[in-house]
Amino acid sequence: MPLKNTITGRAWVLGDNVNTDDLHPPSFFSMDSKRMKEGIVAGMKNLNASEEEEIDTQGLIIVAGDNFGCGSSRETSVRALIASGVQGVIARSFARIFYRSLVNLALLPLVCRTIQAVVQPGDTLTLFPQEQKIRIGNDRFFDTDPMDLHFHRILESGGLIGYLRREMSVESKEHGRGI
Amino acid sequence: MSKGYTGEIIRQHADGRQEGNYIAVHVDRVLVHDPALALLIKDFEKLGTPIWDPGRVLLTVDHFAPPSTVERANLVRQVLEFSKQAGLTHTQVYQGICHQLFVEGTGVVPGGLVVGSDSHTTTAGALGCLATGMASTDILYTLVTGNTWLCPPDAVRVNLSGKMPDSVMGKDIILYLLGRSGEGGYLGNALEFYDHSAHIGMDDRLAICNMVVEGGAKNGLFYPDEITAAYLKNRDGAVETGVWDTLSVPKYKKEETIDISFLEPQIALPHSPANGVPVKDAVGEKVNQVFIGSCTGGRFRDLEMAAQILKGRRVHDTVRLMASPASQKIYRQAIEKGYIQILVDAGAVILNPSCGPCGGIDKGILAAGDVCLSTSNRNFKGRLGDPAARTFLCSPLTAAAGAVQGVITDPRDFL
Missing domain, CATH: 3.30.499.10 (Aconitase, domain 3)
Incomplete structure (x- = not known):
């Protein structure tokens, strides 16, 4: 499964060192996707949305600063972003466990160091993962850092479980030949 | 090369596969706790594969311990049923916090490579191993294959010298270091501590390695010494000595020194x-x-x-x-x-x-x-x-x- 050609969404802009407790408060740990999604709304209110604001998480693309997703490894923070319809995550740098979780669950992470200076909340963003570009609106382009081949392969497999299935099928074929 | 002792441990555990900057490595021990495993049970059912080596897995019920809601009680029940079906032999229910139980039991030793489903898995590095945290799906991969993929991190050597004042503990040392580096100041790095003359006890070392992740580090470890050997002797009886001496002298990206005798209590x-x-x-x-x-x-x-x-x-x-x-x-x-x-x-x-x-x-x-x-x-x-x-x-x-x-x-x- 190749990476999507383009992904479009609205910018949700965050600062530096946003941790997973900020993003998805621990009290929302749950296997229930409704409860999980409520956690993202609570996180948005904690971070930068007003109490009264009507929040629509569908189609958001996060633009964060440095060290995004630091803190707890709870995978529910990424699962909740996916359940809430978030389409992609851009940051100047990522905390390592959070980055791995985004890749493992196939929510596209992109490292970009320049967009933070100009992006405004709600801007329409288009991600071009193959070309390593991000576009704001119709004409402002930003470069993203190349993704490591290992993570690229996991994303192409639809996530780490897909990658594992692929490895297992190769192994069983090889094993079959041996017999 | 500036990958430190951590890089040596990765090299010794490599299985020969590489993709980009990532190397596939054998894992010696895996730690997984109740909420992390609860997220994986359905995936395991769909995969229908056994756990690679149940004897190398420590499962703890420590987060919902005991559970405070009906949902959590059901999760604990599912986790324990999974443990039984998967044939796990080291499952500890309400016996303590996973990172403490991981180092109390045998199996986590100097030169080893261990992963856990929690960011504070770095704690175990106090014993001189590479210990790093992962989220649930990475742990599933390790539970099935016995492997994980790591990028050898740049290593920062931290020399701790001077006598530790009575008012200072390991916690003060790591808070001082984090205050100096900032959140994410060691993003993706290995932090390797050398206790030259401070004679920092194991409980303080565990507290220090526990919090290296707050600076963004991939892992933190104490270079094994006589304090490590004494801890292992007390825990395991006999100790294999000299494991670490067989490794070549590590090189570092950066070196820092803290004279602990000048350190004050931190907050x-x-x-x-x-x-x-x-x-x-x-x-x-x-x-x-x-x-x-x-x-x-x-x-x-x-x-x-x-x-x-x-x-x-x-x-x-x-x-x-x-x-x-x-x-x-x-x-x-x-x-x-x-x-x-x-x-x-x-x-x-x-x-x-x-x-x-x-x-x-x-x-x-x-x-x-x-x-x-x-x-x-x-x-x-x-x-x-x-x-x-x-x-x-x-x-x-x-x-x-x-x-x-x-x-x-x-x-x-x-x-």
């Missing part, structure tokens, strides 16, 4: 573990809850130091003090030494070993406006309860001094 201001300042700069702030416990600050020496201050004293009448040993083993030792009696006499509530109060899961959730002194590892906004509560991180000495006075207090006033 991290809300809402970041990297907001460390000397306690003397924060004295006088009123506190109404104090927590002594967690995988950072609930070990034997932590309870011993807290008891030293609380002996014959009473907790201030505006403060609620909660103490929680990091494991049942520590709990028993602290009872035998009389520390639990001292804490109870001082007015502390003793909680069972669990992750509850540190992760905002249960027991001791903070209300808006509450101010908490905690020996745990994170004071992020909203982690311990209402986002309008404030948490300061400190050593058990500083926590106990604050509990007595009702305000942030320099523990040197009591020593």
